[in-house]
Each structure stands twice: as C-alpha cells, then as structure tokens.
Amino acid sequence: xxxxxxxxxxxxxxxxxxSEGAREVSFDYLKQVAVAADTLGYEGVLIPTxxxxxxxxxxxxxxxxxxxxxxxxxxxxxxxxxxxLAARMAATFDRLSGGRLLINLVTGGDQTExxxxxxxxxxxxxxEQSAEFIRIWREIIARSHTGESFDYEGRHLSVKGAKLLYPxxxxxxxPVYFGGSSPAAHDLAAEQVxxxxxxxxxxxxxxxxxxxxxxxxxxxxxxxxxxxRLHIIVRETDDDAWRAAESLISRLDDDTVIRAQAAFARxxxxxxxxMAALHSGGKKRTRADLxxxxxxxxxxxxxxGGAGTALVGDAKTVAARIEEYAALGIDxxxxxxxxxxxxxxxxxxxxxxxxxxxxxxxxxxxGLTGPFGEVVANNYLPRASQS
Numbered sequence: 219x220x221x222x223x224x225x226x227x228x229x230x231x232x233x234x235x236x237s238e239g240a241r242e243v244s245f246d247y248l249k250q251v252a253v254a255a256d257t258l259g260y261e262g263v264l265i266p267t268x269x270x271x272x273x274x275x276x277x278x279x280x281x282x283x284x285x286x287x288x289x290x291x292x293x294x295x296x297x298x299x300x301x302x303l304a305a306r307m308a309a310t311f312d313r314l315s316g317g318r319l320l321i322n323l324v325t326g327g328d329q330t331e332x333x334x335x336x337x338x339x340x341x342x343x344x345x346e347q348s349a350e351f352i353r354i355w356r357e358i359i360a361r362s363h364t365g366e367s368f369d370y371e372g373r374h375l376s377v378k379g380a381k382l383l384y385p386x387x388x389x390x391x392x393p394v395y396f397g398g399s400s401p402a403a404h405d406l407a408a409e410q411v412x413x414x415x416x417x418x419x420x421x422x423x424x425x426x427x428x429x430x431x432x433x434x435x436x437x438x439x440x441x442x443x444x445x446x447r448l449h450i451i452v453r454e455t456d457d458d459a460w461r462a463a464e465s466l467i468s469r470l471d472d473d474t475v476i477r478a479q480a481a482f483a484r485x486x487x488x489x490x491x492x493m494a495a496l497h498s499g500g501k502k503r504t505r506a507d508l509x510x511x512x513x514x515x516x517x518x519x520x521x522x523g524g525a526g527t528a529l530v531g532d533a534k535t536v537a538a539r540i541e542e543y544a545a546l547g548i549d550x551x552x553x554x555x556x557x558x559x560x561x562x563x564x565x566x567x568x569x570x571x572x573x574x575x576x577x578x579x580x581x582x583x584x585g586l587t588g589p590f591g592e593v594v595a596n597n598y599l600p601r602a603s604q605s
Contacts, residue, residue: 219544219573220445222262222291223255223562224554225281227272232557233469235478235521241557243272245280251558252281255288258566262289264447264552266524267324269331275307282315291320291395291552296351297337297344302380304351305358309386317387323352323396323411325403330484339374345402347374352394352410358382360390395445395550399427407442408434413550418448418527420511425546432547445550446543449518449528450565452536452555463530466556467517478521513539525554537572 225248232239241247255263263285265274278290292311294304312319325348326337339347350372357368362382370377386392396407397415404427407414414431416424428444435442451466453459508517510527513535519526529536540551555561591600 219540220261220550221570221573222264222289222550222552223251223260224552224558225251225263225265225277226554226558227266227274227277228268228270230557230559233465234467234518234556235471235474236469238469239557241559247559248277249281249284251562252285252288254559254562256285258562259570260288260562260566261550262291262318262320264291264322265293267293267295267322268326269334275311278311279314282311289318289320290315291322293322293324295324295326296348297326297339300377301351301354301375302358302377302382305355305362305380305382306384308355308392309359309362309382309384312386312388312392313384319386319388319392321392321394322415323348323394325398341400342402343374345398345400345406349406349410350375352396352406354380356391356394356410359386359392362386363389397447404431404434407431408440409438411442413443413445415445415447415550415552417525418446418514418529420514421542421546424543424548428547443550444546444548445552446548447525447552448554449525450536450553450555450561450569451515451528451530452533452565452568454532454568456532456535459530459532463515463517463528467520470520475520478523482523528555533568533572537569540569540573 226241227243227248229243230241230247231237252263265278267274274293278292281288281290290311294308308319308321325344337344350370354368354370354372354375354377357370358377358380359382361368362385365381367379367381368377369379393412394410395413395415396403396411397417398404398407399416404414408431414427416427418424419427424446431442431444451459451463453462508515509530510516513529513531515528515530516526518528529539531539543551553565555565594600
C-alpha cells in the first residue's frame with residue numbers, strides 16, 4: 219500500500235468557499251506541506267495542473283531540495299506542450315531527483331479552460347491526442363536508454379527523428395498514472411499507462427471501474443495498477459470527525475454552491491458528472507444526504523471540482539474503509555485534507571499505525587533517540603499511549 223499526500227497549489231483553507239481561514243499559496247507554505255509529508259513518511263505527493271493551480275513543474279522543481287525522500291506525481295496536460303519537450307523535462311527531473319518522478323497524465327474536462335490554453339478539441343479528440351501524446355512520450359524516453367530516435371505520424375501529433383540524449387534514472391520511463399471515467403479513458407488506461415486513478419466513488423462503483431480497466435488491459439496482454447484520490451477527515455472520535463466535516467462547509471452560501479455547480483455542469487468530463495451526481499448537483503446538503511456510502515461524504519464536491527469526496531470518521535473506521543478499497547485492488551491512495559499541513563500530521567499520527575504498510579517510522583522517529591513528546595514536570599519521560 220502506497221500513501222501519497224497532496225500539494226495544494228490551487229489554495230488551502232479551513233472553510234470551503236470562503237477566504238476565512240485561508241492560506242496563501244506561497245513557496246514557504248508549500249514547502250511546509252512537502253517537508254511534513256516527507257518527514258512523516260508519505261510515499262509521495264501529487265501536484266495538480268490547471269488554470270487554478272500554480273505550474274506543477276515549477277513547484278515540483280522548487281521542492282526538490284527540501285523533500286529528500288518524496289516521489290513527485292507531477293500532472294502533465296497534453297496540448298500545452300509537445301511530447302518531446304515533456305519527455306526532456308521528465309528525464310531531467312528524474313535525473314536530478316534520483317529517480318523520484320511519477321507522471322499524472324491529465325486530459326482535462328473544462329472546455330472553457332482548455333480553449334483559454336489554446337486547446338479547441340472536443341472530448342473524443344482530446345483522448346485521441348492524449349493517447350498519441352503519451353505514446354510518443356513513452357517511446358522517446360524508452361529509446362533514450364539505447365540512443366535510438368523515434369518517428370511517429372498521428373492525427374494530432376507527429377515527430378521525426380525525436381531523440382533524448384540524457385535518459386532518466388527509471389527504466390524504461392517514469393511510471394505513468396492516469397484517471398478518467400469514460401470508455402475512451404478506460405481504453406487509454408488499459409493500453410498505455412501503468413496505474414489507473416479513480417476519484418472516490420462508493421466501493422461498488424470503484425469495483426466496476428477496476429474490473430473494466432483490468433479486462434480491457436488483459437486484451438492487450440497488460441496489467442495495470444490502481445489508485446484512488448480521496449480527501450480525509452479523521453479525528454479521535456466519529457462525532458468529532460463529522461463535526462469537522464460540517465464545519466468545513468459551514469461558511470458556504472447558496473450562491474457560491476450554485477455558481478460552482480453551474481461551472482461544473484458545463485464541463486464534458488464524465489468523472490466530473492459522476493462526482494456531481496453524488497450530491498445531485500449541489501441539491502443535497504445534509505449529512506444524511508451527503509454520506510453516499512458508509513463514511514464516504516460528498517460535501518467537498520459542492521464547490522470543489524475533481525475529487526469531491528472524503529472519508530470521515532475515527533482512525534479505526536477510516537482505516538477499515540481504506541482496507542475495503544484495498545481489497546478491490548487499490549494499492550495507491552492519494553489523500554488530502556483541509557488545511558493540508560495540519561491534516562497531513564493528523565492522518566499520519568492517527569491512521570498510519572493501523573495500515574498494513576511498510577511505513578518509514580518517522581513518528582516518533584527512527585534516526586533519533588528519545589525522548590519523544592514533552593518531558594513531564596522537568597523530570598519524567600512521556601509514556602507510550604495505552605489506547
């Protein structure tokens with residue numbers, strides 16, 4: 219089981235939909251989140267892409283000197299640059315990081331945003347372009363280990379004599395992650411990527427996705443790994459966790475939800491449509507309505523695009539829900555929480571000890587000797603928890 223955290227390059231806050239309790243997206247803050255994830259023993263961090271985000275490559279590069287162990291799952295969007303340039307960037311980053319790069323291929327589903335970036339293709343055409351992009355990207359990098367060049371003539375993209383002189387550390391190329399809910403997305407995942415990522419839908423729906431992608435991959439003689447993207451609201455008791463969930467959306471007003479849902483409805487993303495359906499396009503607002511599966515809460519998706527669900531509960535409950543997804547074949551979990559700095563610590567402290575994973579024991583520490591915790595009465599060492 220691999221556990222990743224999230225770098226909030228599009229902003230962070232205590233309350234969704236408001237600037238109250240908001241965090242500035244500064245290098246200092248992003249560095250704090252990255253160092254926390256690195257210190258606590260997370261496998262890596264996801265760095266998103268999009269108009270609402272700081273550039274993922276610049277952010278990832280800036281964090282290399284401060285995060286010594288983290289892998290960087292960097293989002294790449296076809297259409298914004300050519301695959302040969304993307305291959306060169308990936309190889310350079312992988313070399314400089316000592317083999318810690320992962321690629322998250324993002325086709326995109328917001329037509330307005332994409333057109334603003336110069337991408338005017340429709341949904342089907344974007345997936346065709348994405349398939350061509352990642353095929354060229356993979357071949358250029360894979361052939362760099364032997365010094366070969368690569369020719370390709372596609373409908374949307376082509377290269378002639380493409381060559382990469384400096385190969386990456388990882389062979390044949392840094393692993394590629396990809397998410398999408400349409401049949402075209404499942405076909406692309408089955409044929410070309412290393413790991414398929416789903417947003418946090420109820421386990422039965424995730425199981426159907428996993429089975430479909432797995433079956434399509436088998437037709438190509440391939441196997442694909444699986445991951446899931448979820449928010450986390452974990453506290454010492456279930457009641458505390460649900461109060462925290464309600465607090466997260468307590469400053470939302472109707473107008474903010476309506477405007478957000480109208481924007482999401484204009485997108486042609488099947489995954490976004492499925493997220494919106496979980497809360498009926500913002501019409502569901504109560505805990506009873508938003509708890510769409512045991513401890514799976516759709517409140518985040520009222521105003522946040524993309525991943526819109528959170529696991530809510532005490533540590534044992536959240537760990538049990540994670541195990542349910544793991545039993546379906548999910549082995550990579552990409553989590554986040556508001557605010558991301560504090561929640562990185564909270565999740566690690568409460569849930570890491572309950573997960574069946576070879577966690578680098580950074581809490582309370584492995585390279586240092588005690589005491590851990592505040593010394594009591596200037597004399598006594600703090601005792602281990604008896605719970």
